[in-house]
Amino acid sequence: xxxxxxxxxxxxxxxxxxxxxxxxxxxxxxxxxxxxxxxxxxxxxxxxxxxxxxxxxxxxxxxxxxxxxxxxxxxxxxxxxxxxxxxxxxxxxxxxxxxxxxxxxxxxxxxxxxxxxxxxxxxxxxxxxxxxxxxxxxxxxxxxxxxxxxxxxxxxxxxxxxxxxxxxxxxxxxxxxxxxxxxxxxxxxxxxxxxxxxxxxxxxxxxxxxxxxxxxxxxxxxxxxxxxxxxxxxxxxxxxxxxxxxxxxxxxxxxxxxxxxxxxxxxxxxxxxxxxxxxxxxxxxxxxxxxxxxxxxxxxxxxxxxxxxxxxxxxxx
Numbered sequence: 001x002x003x004x005x006x007x008x009x010x011x012x013x014x015x016x017x018x019x020x021x022x023x024x025x026x027x028x029x030x031x032x033x034x035x036x037x038x039x040x041x042x043x044x045x046x047x048x049x050x051x052x053x054x055x056x057x058x059x060x061x062x063x064x065x066x067x068x069x070x071x072x073x074x075x076x077x078x079x080x081x082x083x084x085x086x087x088x089x090x091x092x093x094x095x096x097x098x099x100x101x102x103x104x105x106x107x108x109x110x111x112x113x114x115x116x117x118x119x120x121x122x123x124x125x126x127x128x129x130x131x132x133x134x135x136x137x138x139x140x141x142x143x144x145x146x147x148x149x150x151x152x153x154x155x156x157x158x159x160x161x162x163x164x165x166x167x168x169x170x171x172x173x174x175x176x177x178x179x180x181x182x183x184x185x186x187x188x189x190x191x192x193x194x195x196x197x198x199x200x201x202x203x204x205x206x207x208x209x210x211x212x213x214x215x216x217x218x219x220x221x222x223x224x225x226x227x228x229x230x231x232x233x234x235x236x237x238x239x240x241x242x243x244x245x246x247x248x249x250x251x252x253x254x255x256x257x258x259x260x261x262x263x264x265x266x267x268x269x270x271x272x273x274x275x276x277x278x279x280x281x282x283x284x285x286x287x288x289x290x291x292x293x294x295x296x297x298x299x300x301x302x303x304x305x306x307x308x309x310x311x312x313x314x315x316x317x
Contacts (some may be wrong), residue, residue, distance in 0.1 A: 009036040011122040012199050012256070013115055016249075017174075019044025019054035019085065019093035020228040025131055025157075025249035026056065028222055028315040031062040032257055038126070039118050040070045041111030045132035045177050046085045047093035049075040052132075055093050057104035062224060073111030073136040077178035078092025085173055088235045095230035111141045119150040128154045128190075129256045131249040133174050138181035141188045143283060148189035157252035158182070159270070160196045160281035161301050166240055168281070172197040175272060176281025182272040186296055193298040194270070194283070195262075200248035203303040205236075207244035210309075220317040247312070254311045255300060261311070264302035266293035295312070 012035050016022045041055050042053045053072045060068055076082045090096035107114075115136065119126055129149050130137060137154075140147055152297060158174040165171040175182050185192060206214070206229070215226040229245045235240070236242040255261040269286040271293075275277045 009034055010257070011125055012037050012043065012127045013118045014037045014130055015041040015043060015111065015128070015130045015132060015136050016052070016056060016117070017043050017047065018052045018059065019046035019089035019233050020095055021247050021249040022046070022131045023055060023059045023094065023228060024247060024251035024312070026224045027063055027154070027225060028058045028250055028253045028257065028311060029129070030060065030065045030068065030094070031100055031315050035257055037065070037068045039114045040068060040121060041073045041115055041136050042070065042106070043073045043111070043132045043136045044082050045174065046089050048082065048084060049073070051093055051101070053105060053106050054101045056097060057106060058101050061104070062221065069107040069114065070108050071109055071111040071114040074139060077133060077135055078138055078180040080178070080180070083177060090231040095228040095232070097227050099228070102187050111136050112143060115140050116144055116147065119147055119161045123150040125152050126150065127152055127256060129253060130154070130156045130158070131252065133178040134158070134181035134185050135178045136186035141184055141190070145188070148191070151190060153256070154190045154192045154197060155252060155256040156192050156194050157249050158196065159194050159285070160198045161285060161299050162198045163282065164198065166197050170279050173280035175283050179272050179274040179281045182283065183274050183283070185271055186270055186272060191298070191299065195252035197248050199303050200251055201240070201242065201301055202247045203305040204247045204251040204308060205242050205244045206247060211244060214313065217313070218317050219317060225316050250312060251303060251308050254308045255303070258311065261304055261307050262300040262302065263304050266299050266301055268297060268299050269293040269295050270297045270299070
């Protein structure tokens with residue numbers, strides 16, 4: 001019976017720069033009955049690599065899923081210095097609430113090797129979910145350009161379909177942090193599905209009353225999922241001017257698990273700016289087809305907030 005049940009589960013490989021919203025996305029995947037997380041790769045981004053690894057290991061342990069391998073990946077972008085988002089997520093990336101985020105050991109071996117291995121073991125059925133900068137994915141593509149032929153879906157939290165950024169006026173952090181990696185991914189044969197920060201800003205804002213309600217679920221996961229957003233909530237109030245904290249990675253994960261979370265998608269040609277200081281990391285979406293270039297990505301442009309919140313509640317319960 002287990003074997004039959006197992007056949008219906010979706011194989012996910014998750015690449016994360018684990019901070020407060022990544023952790024909630026990991027909880028959603030690790031606890032979902034239809035998802036088999038075959039590996040987690042970690043990349044520098046929100047926080048330096050070592051901290052991101054510890055945060056992933058802590059989250060894995062909290063979910064009781066120490067069976068899922070966690071692998072450290074790239075500690076810096078392809079060709080520019082690392083700039084973290086610790087001002088957004090806290091020094092430890094998890095809200096600086098005093099969690100014991102040290103002393104755990106990831107599995108040996110590099111995240112890029114782990115992804116390539118998983119792509120062979122689950123060839124044709126693997127869903128790749130990226131929650132951070134695309135450095136590990138770009139390295140994997142450089143190592144093995146045939147990787148896309150073995151990946152069923154790639155869901156990427158990144159970019160903004162309305163071109164309103166959260167790190168510069170036009171760029172979203174994951175794309176800005178390593179634009180050269182985005183360029184490699186967009187030039188590859190990966191069929192990437194982008195869930196941008198605009199989707200989070202419009203459909204995944206957790207207002208204070210809702211946060212209190214979710215925390216009152218009372219499970220360790222519910223308290224963890226809300227409490228680690230402490231610094232993000234301050235940033236959203238002062239910088240991004242939202243009515244609460246938003247959850248970019250969880251709504252991307254919800255869509256990866258259940259594509260009907262998206263209520264509108266567009267096939268578009270996407271290109272990323274790698275050079276300009278003004279627009280670095282801007283993923284330019286050709287909404288009108290002005291370039292006559294073939295679409296190279298799917299972009300989620302509308303989402304079902306109620307369905308997302310239902311999935312979030314279930315994961316934290």
